[in-house]
């Protein structure tokens with residue numbers, strides 16, 4: 001037997017049949033590994049020798065108490081912020097050798113206001129120095145994949161918040177990142193747009209099965225959009241538990257109102273509450 005959870009309170013157990021090896025050897029599972037991560041701000045320790053290993057090709061949500069270092073975690077492991085100490089490897093490769101994209105919470109400041117939406121999407125490919133024809137080919141392929149109904153010839157200020165964040169996400173995807181980081185990408189959107197954007201993100205994830213790391217303040221969102229929820233403790237921050245979200249994709253309304261969803265939420269909330277009261 002193998003516990004499906006990482007932590008002290010397994011929610012379920014998964015049977016493994018040791019007597020019957022698979023006919024075809026499974027492909028080697030690539031891992032994202034963080035070892036000995038340390039970070040302090042003006043002497044205030046956020047991470048001190050933090051370790052975690054997560055499977056790549058999955059959607060991972062990071063959830064925890066206010067100020068525990070959720071954003072700092074993805075800023076550090078995406079290379080946006082320098083670590084004081086530690087190592088991050090993506091399938092054995094360093095950050096510099098991994099294609100990474102990042103979607104910020106504040107979409108209003110993230111897009112270049114002097115560029116049309118479409119040239120915002122082109123921008124990362126320009127930075128990579130790709131010729132115009134190749135850029136156009138890649139952008140067309142991306143737009144065909146996601147069939148967005150936005151006038152991309154317009155400037156960002158003429159788009160709604162959700163449309164601007166969709167453009168930010170497309171811009172992040174145009175380089176075909178191996179790892180996509182999103183820091184509370186929908187928290188500044190209204191409820192209707194948030195529901196729509198969660199569906200869009202699911203579609204992106206289901207189409208590509210790339211590694212996604214999502215910081216969320218909203219436990220329902222974290223569970224809806226993740227294969228695993230990383231529950232963090234108060235500072236100095238450790239992993240309280242990695243919860244397997246064994247719900248089927250897509251996470252439709254039937255799934256997000258199912259008994260299993262409620263049980264997973266209950267479990268995460270119990271751990272979270274115990275942690276904030278500690």
Ligand SMILES: Nc1ncnc2c1ncn2[C@@H]1O[C@H](COP(=O)(O)OP(=O)(O)OP(=O)(O)O)[C@@H](O)[C@H]1O
Nearest residue numbers: 041042046064065066067068069070071072073217
């Ligand atoms: N650039 C910085 N300079 C100084 N302190 C920082 C910086 N970035 C983060 N911190 C501090 O590190 C701690 C963790 O911040 P972080 O934003 O990562 O937490 P969080 O869990 O994402 O927070 P929240 O739940 O409020 O979104 C906080 O105390 C924050 O004030």
